[in-house]
Amino acid sequence: MSNYSADMIPKKRLLSLQLDAAKFERASDAEKEQHDVMRESTTFFKDGMRKLFKNPLAVISLVVLLLIIVTIVIAPMIVPYKYSEMITINGKRDRSAKNLPPFTYSQMELKAIEEGQEIFPHIFGTDELSRDYFIRVVYGARVSLSVGFFASLIVLIIGLLFGSIAGYAGGKVDLVLMRIVDVIYSLPDTLMVILLSVVLDQVLGQSLQGTVLASLGTNMISLFVVFGLLYWVGMARLVRGQILSIKTNEYVLAARAMGAKSGRIIRKHILPNCMSVIIISTALQIPSAIFTESFLSFIGLGVQAPMPSLGSLANASRQALQAYPYKLVFPALGICLIVLSFNLLGDGLRDAFDPKLRR
Amino acid sequence: MSNHPLVDVRHLKQYFTVKSDMLTKLQLKAVDDVSFTINQGETLGLVGESGCGKTTVGRTLLRLYKPTAGEVYFDGNLITDDNINHYRKDMQIVFQDPYSSLNPRMTMADIVGEPLDIHGLYKTKAERRDKIAELVQLVGLNSDHMRRYAHEFSGGQRQRIGIARALAVNPRFIVCDEPVSALDVSIQAQIINTFEELQAKLGIAYLFIAHDLLVVQHMSQRIAVMYLGKIVEIGPADEIIEHPVHPYTQSLISAIPLPDPNAARKRHRIILQGDVPSPLHMPEGCPFRSRCRYATEECAKVCPTLEEVSSGHQVACYHPQG
Ligand SMILES: Nc1ncnc2c1ncn2[C@@H]1O[C@H](COP(=O)(O)OP(=O)(O)O)[C@@H](O)[C@H]1O
Ligand SMILES: [Mg+2]
Numbered sequence: 001m002s003n004y005s006a007d008m009i010p011k012k013r014l015l016s017l018q019l020d021a022a023k024f025e026r027a028s029d030a031e032k033e034q035h036d037v038m039r040e041s042t043t044f045f046k047d048g049m050r051k052l053f054k055n056p057l058a059v060i061s062l063v064v065l066l067l068i069i070v071t072i073v074i075a076p077m078i079v080p081y082k083y084s085e086m087i088t089i090n091g092k093r094d095r096s097a098k099n100l101p102p103f104t105y106s107q108m109e110l111k112a113i114e115e116g117q118e119i120f121p122h123i124f125g126t127d128e129l130s131r132d133y134f135i136r137v138v139y140g141a142r143v144s145l146s147v148g149f150f151a152s153l154i155v156l157i158i159g160l161l162f163g164s165i166a167g168y169a170g171g172k173v174d175l176v177l178m179r180i181v182d183v184i185y186s187l188p189d190t191l192m193v194i195l196l197s198v199v200l201d202q203v204l205g206q207s208l209q210g211t212v213l214a215s216l217g218t219n220m221i222s223l224f225v226v227f228g229l230l231y232w233v234g235m236a237r238l239v240r241g242q243i244l245s246i247k248t249n250e251y252v253l254a255a256r257a258m259g260a261k262s263g264r265i266i267r268k269h270i271l272p273n274c275m276s277v278i279i280i281s282t283a284l285q286i287p288s289a290i291f292t293e294s295f296l297s298f299i300g301l302g303v304q305a306p307m308p309s310l311g312s313l314a315n316a317s318r319q320a321l322q323a324y325p326y327k328l329v330f331p332a333l334g335i336c337l338i339v340l341s342f343n344l345l346g347d348g349l350r351d352a353f354d355p356k357l358r359r
Numbered sequence: 360m361s362n363h364p365l366v367d368v369r370h371l372k373q374y375f376t377v378k379s380d381m382l383t384k385l386q387l388k389a390v391d392d393v394s395f396t397i398n399q400g401e402t403l404g405l406v407g408e409s410g411c412g413k414t415t416v417g418r419t420l421l422r423l424y425k426p427t428a429g430e431v432y433f434d435g436n437l438i439t440d441d442n443i444n445h446y447r448k449d450m451q452i453v454f455q456d457p458y459s460s461l462n463p464r465m466t467m468a469d470i471v472g473e474p475l476d477i478h479g480l481y482k483t484k485a486e487r488r489d490k491i492a493e494l495v496q497l498v499g500l501n502s503d504h505m506r507r508y509a510h511e512f513s514g515g516q517r518q519r520i521g522i523a524r525a526l527a528v529n530p531r532f533i534v535c536d537e538p539v540s541a542l543d544v545s546i547q548a549q550i551i552n553t554f555e556e557l558q559a560k561l562g563i564a565y566l567f568i569a570h571d572l573l574v575v576q577h578m579s580q581r582i583a584v585m586y587l588g589k590i591v592e593i594g595p596a597d598e599i600i601e602h603p604v605h606p607y608t609q610s611l612i613s614a615i616p617l618p619d620p621n622a623a624r625k626r627h628r629i630i631l632q633g634d635v636p637s638p639l640h641m642p643e644g645c646p647f648r649s650r651c652r653y654a655t656e657e658c659a660k661v662c663p664t665l666e667e668v669s670s671g672h673q674v675a676c677y678h679p680q681g
Contacts, residue, residue, distance in 0.1 A: 060642075078565075152547075250454040250459045251459065253452075254420070254452065254460055254521075254524065255473065256423055257421055257423060257447065257452045258477050258528070259448070259477055259478065260473070260477050314366075347516075
């Protein structure tokens with residue numbers, strides 16, 4: 001360190017409170033070592049990850065989610081059935097393979113097995129149109145997860161932009177923007193979702209024909225529009241609140257005193273400091289989007305047939321609930337596992353990363 | 360040499376609008392008509408109770424807050440919203456709180472290097488690294504710790520990082536806003552020495568804000584005493600401490616702790632009576648009159664302005680003492 005000493009400056013006044021360095025004792029090596037141990041170099045991120053992996057619930061849900069994701073990626077490559085096609089044996093449609101219970105074969109399939117053919121088992125059985133149910137549930141989970149992911153992404157982007165502008169600009173801009181948020185917040189969202197889905201279905205129906213988006217189905221697109229229009233407000237409020245509190249820190253003022261432009265201050269100082277909260281609430285947004293999608297599909301406003309989603313599968317199973325109850329169990333279990341895991345993981349992330357809950 | 364002061368503050372005002380309830384808005388006169396000058400390489404000390412507007416003076420001077428009224432000249436040029444960015448390299452600030460003044464997500468190298476990034480003060484990565492190392496060593500920190508995060512440093516070390524950041528753009532003037540009051544006493548002396556060494560080496564002028572009169576006297580050539588947004592007395596440091604004229608300054612000085620208990624017992628301490636008026640409802644006349652022993656009717660009418668009592672020593676009081 002440098003070679004200054006409190007004794008070397010001449011005392012201007014006798015009354016001065018300047019301290020006499022000679023009266024201080026040197027720290028022993030043991031004491032210095034103790035300091036080094038206390039100051040083990042960890043970044044905020046590493047520290048948070050360590051805490052996350054100490055939380056058993058979060059770890060279990062992470063494993064469950066990874067398993068689900070691996071399954072829905074790999075299963076379509078292994079299972080030789082398609083979600084939209086009837087089971088065929090030697091090029092002939094197998095009409096006897098309707099509503100099979102799990103791990104059973106139809107008469108035609110049994111005959112084929114006797115002839116020495118390998119037939120892939122129907123893990124979850126088949127549905128009333130002789131389609132393999134396992135692959136349909138897998139595709140349903142795919143749809144549900146991607147809806148959850150992309151809807152949260154839309155919410156994140158719009159909410160982040162809107163909230164940062166309101167929080168950073170402050171004053172009148174903030175006032176106007178937040179009143180818009182209040183109005184949207186006060187709309188009954190379930191009703192709005194249903195209304196918008198119906199209206200958009202009509203409006204988008206023709207204009208989409210022949211484009212890439214058509215394969216997605218108008219319902220799916222209106223679902224994203226609904227998320228984009230309605231569900232970002234919570235995120236915008238959260239981001240604004242975070243920015244308002246971070247803005248008062250002196251390091252933001254210091255950046256302004258250096259001549260930093262607003263964009264730089266937001267990018268370098270404000271966003272990194274509210275990132276953890278934003279990531280956590282995005283993680284918690286995913287299950288709520290999945291749930292909304294399932295709900296809409298259940299009432300028939302979700303994805304377009306023959307594309308399955310966990311919600312529409314559950315809905316379809318209602319018609320023959322007493323005869324084939326397992327058809328409700330599989331998609332319902334899927335929804336439960338996904339939503340629960342995301343919620344538990346989000347909670348774990350919050351406990352690990354939210355500075356307000358620490359120490 | 361130019362004959363104008365480096366920093367010339369004229370009739371600076373900063374009024375905050377505060378909402379008292381849903382409808383009524385009140386004006387808080389945090390800084391009310393403050394004028395002073397600071398010469399090249401000089402230190403002006405600014406003292407006063409907490410809440411009297413010292414921080415606001417420093418920040419308004421640097422246009423971190425938009426002034427309600429008044430002008431600031433730097434090196435003879437009027438500072439405006441348009442040209443302030445040009446002067447950001449000449450005027451810097453060191454903050455009071457070493458914890459909230461450093462971004463917890465940045466390493467020491469990035470904190471000190473940020474002003475270099477903003478003003479493009481290097482050509483290569485290596486040049487940037489060398490400049491940062493130089494700055495870090497200049498303020499007495501270990502340049503091996505470049506990649507450490509702010510929270511891994513002690514309060515005194517953090518304050519040094521803040522000083523290095525301010526020095527990065529090679530400023531000619533630094534506002535030091537109570538830079539030592541959040542630190543342990545033993546660390547305070549070290550940081551003060553660092554400020555003095557830097558001034559001797561680089562010829563920087565300081566506006567040194569503190570509420571500790573002894574620290575200010577040690578640092579500064581001249582001292583300004585503030586009370587509720589106004590400067591009540593300004594003059595050479597030793598004269599302010601030895602021959603204070605304003606009753607408020609006198610009470611401040613009589614409250615300085617003395618190391619010798621006998622001397623302390625003999626000394627006459629002036630204990631202020633009365634209440635500090637709310638800055639939201641400032642009374643007419645002299646703001647200090649509610650606590651002043653010498654207050655007369657005259658004091659209640661018009662606020663006194665600064666008048667010279669001896670060379671370079673001005674006081675705003677109708678009844679200057681001594
Ligand atoms: N941004 C602000 N908005 C409203 N009032 C403020 C603001 N900053 C400071 N004040 C008020 O201005 C007065 C002076 O504050 P400050 O300059 O921080 O005093 P000091 O630094 O001398 O302690 C205080 O009454 C404070 O409450
Ligand atoms: Mg202050």
